[in-house]
Structure formats: C-alpha cells, structure tokens
Amino acid sequence: MNISIVVPAYNEAESLPELTEWIRKVMQQHNFSYEIILVDDGSNDGTWAKIEELHQTHPAVKGIKFRRNYGKSAALNVGFAATSGEVIITMDADLQDSPDEIPELYRRVKEENLDLISGWKKKRYDPLSKTIPTKFFNAATRRMSGINNLHDFNCGLKAYRSDVIKNIEVYGEMHRYIPVLAKWAGFNKIEEQIVEHRARKYGTTKFGFSRFINGFLDLLSIFFVGKFGKRPMHFFGTMGVLSFLIGTIMALWIIGEKLYHIAAHIKLEREVTDQPLFYIALVAVILGSQLFLTGFVAELVARSSSSRNSYQIEKEI
Template sequence: MDLSIIIPLLNEEESLEELFSRIDTVCTSHNFSYDVWFVDDGSTDNSWGVIQLLSANHPQIHAIRFTKNYGKSQALHAAFAKVKGDIVITMDADLQDFPEEIPGLVSKLKEGNYDIVSGWKKKRFDNVVTKNLPSKLFNASARKVSGVFLHDFNCGLKAYKRQVVKSVDVYGDMHRYIPVLAANAGFKNITEKEVQHQARPYGVSKFGANRFIRGFLDLITLWFVSRFGGRPMHFFGAAGTLMFVIGFLAVLGLIVNKFIALLSKDYGNLIANNPLFYIALTMMILGSQLFIAGFLGEMLIRTNRERKNYYIEEEF
C-alpha cells in the first residue's frame, strides 16, 4: 500500500462525500494504491451513516467509531495502530485542507528522505483575532521551547513515514506536537511545505479559544517529559539533594554557632529562637520528598503499559 490517509472527524456529514471524491480522484490520477481511515470521534449528526454509504461502494474505506468524543489525539492514536501504508497522510475533514496537496507532500517526503513533511498554511482564512494571532504566538513559543522549527505545528495536513506513526504515542492534546514527539523518538529529519488553505465551507469549528491555553500547558509538559521523562531522578533527585544539603549546612551552621555561644557562656542563644532553623528544617524535609519523588518516578517508568483510554463502538 502506497498511502494510508487518516481523517479524524466530528459532525462533518456535509463534507465527507466531497472530501473522499477528491481524495479518490487525486490518488487514482497519480496511481497511488491507498486506503482511507475515517475516525468518527463521537459525532452526533449523520457522519457515521455517510461513511457507511461511502464504504459500500469503495472497499478502500475503513472506519473507526468512538462511543463518545475523546479528542483528535485519541482518534489519531487509534488509526496509527491500524494503518499499513508506506506513507501516512493525516488531514482534517472540514475541507479546509486540500486533498490535491497530497502528491506534493508525498513527493517531498520521498525526494528528501524526510521522516515528516508538515503542511504550512502560510496564508490563512481564519479570524485574525481569535485564530491567526494566537496561532502565531503559539507556534513561535513551540519553536522556541521544542527546538523543532516549523511555522505551523497545528496544521492537520502532514505526511509521515509509517515507522514514525508506529513509534509515537499520541495522547491528551498532543496531536499538535507529533513532530516534537517524533523528534524525541529519533526521527529528526523534519521539514514543511506550504499548502493551500480555505475558509470552512460547511459547519463550524469544533475548537474554541481555550485550545491555545491547553496547547501552552501541553507544551510545558512536553518540554519537561522530553528532558526528564526517561530520567526523573535527574530533576527531582538533583533538586531534592540540593535543598537537603543547603538545609543541612544551615542547621550545621546553627549548631556550630550554638557551641561558640556556649564557650562564651552565652546560655540564652537558643537555636529554636532562630527563624533560619525552621527554614532549614523545611528545606531538608522538602528535599527528602523531592528525592523520594524522583526515586518513585524511576520505578514507574519501568512499568510499561499500552496507552488506550478510548472505546471503539464500531470498526470496519
């Protein structure tokens, strides 16, 4: 199989037939062998019925239906486990992504032997205040923190080598950071390609402004996990040890000062009267707790389990 095309969706019944028709035209004209994976993320409209009708006439269509809305990351995670194409394409179902961009993404992926080619919607047709400006700020922050230099992390139109999607674990709202997850897994040959964008022809966006807040929080999480996820003792243990040592030295200094006072026959100099004593004890206690947290973290990462917190209602 040349291509596996993954399309997560939520209440997009109006666009599905046109979307698949354009995908089929593009793939047929370029002699791509392909299949399409629709992932219905708990739609409440007739999206699943449209997918079933399409699949009756097109055996290359596969679909997964969730019992409720779990989010785009879980939809991609479920499909990543199923696909078999040499190249995996992800795209949104709202027709803001152009299926006609697929050959260009495939060509660039092969020519440069890239692991990922990410779409870049350089010219956008979204609301400037609610989407464009926050998106620019978000992407600038993501580039700075992650070290992966893409202009548009959140573009749903991407091309991957199959081994990349089989190696990354997409969860929470981490679908925005799949290139970062891939880079952390060793797939660092990542580039981007400018793609077309258009205003949504049907329906309304399923993402609110709060997605940017969640995105920044996820970015902080990703930075921490990428640096210390495999070695939590390096962070918690180091911080805990430093705090404990500082607290211990402070207590030791107070004890030495007490002995000097006793030698001078100053019996009123009580250690407990010095606020530094309580600060030092607090630092020693917190340092011990951080060290224990690091130790427990090291134990936990040795427990490997498959991440699967979605439930499939139907699949074909």
C-alpha cells in the same frame, strides 16, 4: 499501497462527501494507490451514516467509529494503527486543508527520504484569539523541543513515513506535538512545507479555550517523559539534592551564628525559631527529602515497567 489518508471527523457530515471526492480526483490524476480512513470521533450529526454511504460508493473509504467523543489524538492514534500505506497523510475534515497538497508531500517524503513533513499555514483565516495563542505555543514548543525549523506544530496537514506513525503513541492533546514525539522516538528528518489554509465552509470550530491549557500541560508532559521517562531519578534526585543542600547550608549558617554568639557571650537579638531563615531552611530540607524519595519511587516504577527496555530500533541484521 502508496498513500493512507487519515481524517478525524467530529460532526462533519456536510463536508465529508466533498472532501472524499476531492481526494479521489487528486489520487486518480497522479495514479496513486490509496485508502481514506475516516475516524468518527463520537459524532451526533449523522457523520457515521455518511461514512457508511461513502464506503458503499467508494471502496477506498474505510471507517472507524468511536462510541463517544475521545478527541483528535485518540482518533489519529486509532487511524494510524489501521493504515497500510508507505506514506501517511493526516488532514482535517472541515475542508480547511487542501488535498491538492498531497502529491508534493508524498514526493518529498519519498525523494528526500524524510520522516515527517509538517504543514505551515503561513496565511491563516483564523481570528486573533486563535492565532496569537498559537504563535506563543509554537514558539514555546520550538524552544523546549529543539525543533527550530517548524513554524506550525499544530497544522492538521502532515505527511509521515509509515515507520514513524507505527512507533509513536498519540493521546491526550498530543496531536499538537507529533513532531516532538517523533523526534523523541529517534526520527530526526523533520521538515516543513507551506500549505494553503482555506476558510471553513461548513459548521463551526470544535475547539474551545481549554485546548490551550491542555496543550500546554501536554507539552510539559512530552518534555518530561521524553527526557526523563526512563530515568526519573535524574530529575527528581537532582532537584531534591539541590533543595536539601540549600536547606542544610541555611541551617548550618543559623547554627554557626548561634554558636558564635554563645562563644562571644553576645546575646542574640532574637531566637533562632523567630528568624524567617530557619523556616525557609526547614522547608528546603523537607522538600529536598520528599523530591529525592519521589525520584526513588519513580525509579522503582520505571524499572518494573514492562516497557523499561522498549527502545526504537531502526534496523537489525
């Protein structure tokens, strides 16, 4: 099969018939073999009934239904597991992504041997309350991930080689950072393509302000797990040793100053315990010890994990 199209849907009963019909026309025009996997993320507006109806009239449509709303990342992860195509396309169900982009995305993945292509909605129809925070997070993600050629990490329209989606796990709000997950898994052929952003035709956006907070926390999680997931002692141990050394140096300075005054028979203006530096040194030593012990425990957990030696292997002979 050429293409698998994964579409997460939450209360999108109005848009699904138009979207699937549009996809069908594009696929037939280019003679692609394809499947459309619609994932109902706990909708309460009749979305699942519409998916069942589409499946009856359109055999290429497959459906997965969650018992409750888990979020876009969960929908994508389950949809990825159900795919069988060479190239996987993800798009939103709200008709803001155009299926007309699919043939070019497929061509580039195949001909340029790319792992992932992320859409860039250069011209957007979103309010400033959404576009400004999005630009900030995209800039932060570029800096932290080192993927400097992407302008829009969160664009729902993406194309993947099948190996990529079978070797990453998407959870929480991680769908925003799939290119980062792919890079940490060893897939480095990541490119961008300018795509059309259409105004929403049906319903309203399903994302609130909390997505920015959750997205930022997940970005930190990706950075930490990707860099230190298999060697947590390198992070906690380094921070702990630095803190411990700083505290020790401060303590030695205070002790040296005390001894000097005793040897010179000079009375200290104030006792050691009255100095702020004493408490700063004490906190630094305690914090350093705790960080080091945290790293030690995390190292034990990592070593006992069933996936401690699970690595992404591209080829075997």
